[in-house]
Amino acid sequence: MKILIVDDDLSILRLYKEELEEEGYSVVIATNGQEAIEQFEKEKPDLVSLDIQLPDIDGIKLLRQMKEKRPRMPIIMSTAFDYRDDFSVWASEAYIVKSADLSELKSTIKKLMERE
Numbered sequence: 001m002k003i004l005i006v007d008d009d010l011s012i013l014r015l016y017k018e019e020l021e022e023e024g025y026s027v028v029i030a031t032n033g034q035e036a037i038e039q040f041e042k043e044k045p046d047l048v049s050l051d052i053q054l055p056d057i058d059g060i061k062l063l064r065q066m067k068e069k070r071p072r073m074p075i076i077m078s079t080a081f082d083y084r085d086d087f088s089v090w091a092s093e094a095y096i097v098k099s100a101d102l103s104e105l106k107s108t109i110k111k112l113m114e115r116e
Contacts, residue, residue, distance in 0.1 A: 005049045
């Protein structure tokens, strides 16, 4: 299974990539919205973890673009800030607050993949 991680924080990208590869996932990374769209179209990931605040495009706009292209693909919104009350993130399948403890991310990925 292939996961696309989109985040402008390089330490988060490294941590997520390392931890998820240890779980047996193939991980592709992107540091901004443009790169994310390119990887999304080229790599055809099974799941996306998407940061909301990116340097070039709002993660919520990116969420909409990805859902227009592949409506059934699971997307996890990942942020350091609480956006749960923002209805535009509800188009995603899950929402997590970033943490060094990746247990919530890992369990969310497993749950979403079981539904597929």
